Amino acid sequence: MSKKLRTAVAAAAAAATMTASATAQETIPQDQPVRSVVLVHGAFADGSGWRGVYDILTARGYRVSIVQNPLTSLADDVAATDRILERQEGPSILVGHSYGGTVITEAGINPKVAALVYVSALAPDVGETTGDQFADIPAPPEFIIETGEDGFGFVNLEEFKTGFAGDTTDADAAFLRDSQVPINMEIFGTPVTHAAWKEKPSWAVIATEDKAIDPRLLRETAERIGAVPVEVPASHVVFLTRPGEVADVIDTAARASGGS
Template sequence: MKTQINIAKLTIAAAAVFLSTFNPKNSMAQTAPAVKNIVIVHGAFADASGWEGVYRILKKDGYNVTLVQNPLTSLNDDVAATNRALEKQDGPAVLVGHSWGGSVITEAGVSPKVASLVYVAAFAPEVGQSTLDVYQSGPALAKNGILPADKNGLVYFDKALFHECFAADLTEAKADFMFDSQQPIVGSSFVAPLTQAAWKTKPTYGIVATMDKAINPELERAMYKRAGAVVTEVKGSHVIFISQAAAVARVIEAAAKNGSEKK
């Protein structure tokens, strides 16, 4: 049975409170579900295990976290792996990408399951651009640790430059472990043009790793500006998700809490 309320008998002040309380817009805002799902896409020369620190923080704070293990065999294959992870989510998700993973989330992020995007020292290409196109559009780095493709078409990061250019703020022992366990990427992945750019329609956040020597921080700033991203600058190397896990987790949680409308 519906309760009948005679507003005419209420005082003006009480009526104002009543109308404010039952305003449909207010009611919708109060009942809108928070984004609780986080899907993380790692970059080249690494795998998802490096995200354990961020994972533990997000889990402690009540989020459901899925870590995609990219095959790193092509852009399409990595996008497909990400889409499979998104399809398993029981609601909207924040889609996070690091480095090469930024290209992957740019393409996969058009999924209706994606509420917002977070780029972590990551590429954010335009439609028709490849990752290599974007990389070459920015200021050149003093050193480049990405080796030419080997006879199998696989690209590795140079051992001599791995610590300095990829993981400078980690211990040498940790960097050595990451080098020895690195996941190579099929070189043709870098020249595949994107057909979608999810940052055009999805709320976007970008983390600039100010000590990055794998992607120029100036290029990160330029890509994020083009994407209309909310930008956070954090002092750290290319693997900032390891060295500054708490700062990275804070940005991801901000994306989860701030809605799904592109501003």
């Protein structure tokens, strides 16, 4: 993204943030160009975790769609995202959590995408892989992935809550643990061929208590891609435990974007 565009995004975000408390419960204006939101989950999860964010944004008047990534390959996940984007009637905010950040980085070049929101997410550059993101700042020791003989990985059961969902209840963490969607670990070695954040304005929700992706990496990533950073005191599943703050960032991005 050019310096001029980054300046414009920052100015728009600042203006939107000043009125966030006043507009948090308001419906979106009828003449607002961006009225659609597409949510993309990450590894070891499915789209149902977005329910809280979905409820808040739909109440404000947004049309919200949720991608169900198969987690079988990066190409499959990008295709699943494009399939949902093509169903949108106008420009959309594309949102990705964790590995979903890699997916929106690739899929975000779709002309229907007006802006990107990274939620405790990764954002590789062209030629980089998801795994490359951890070269200098590895995942915290609490986050343990176990890979089966078929090449698909799960988060370790004993450390699941600590590493993945530290601020959920024990019951919710147990459900997330036992309903994991395994990911083909080859995905983490697949380089991206496009970096949509170079052209699309971006926001980044940084979960300050994240034990799956080090918050230092989240901050460095936000700075590298020129995203507007918003820090939230939450675990890796910030979209689940702090849906209001995440919805506000998405709302801000939509209000600040003029469409594609």
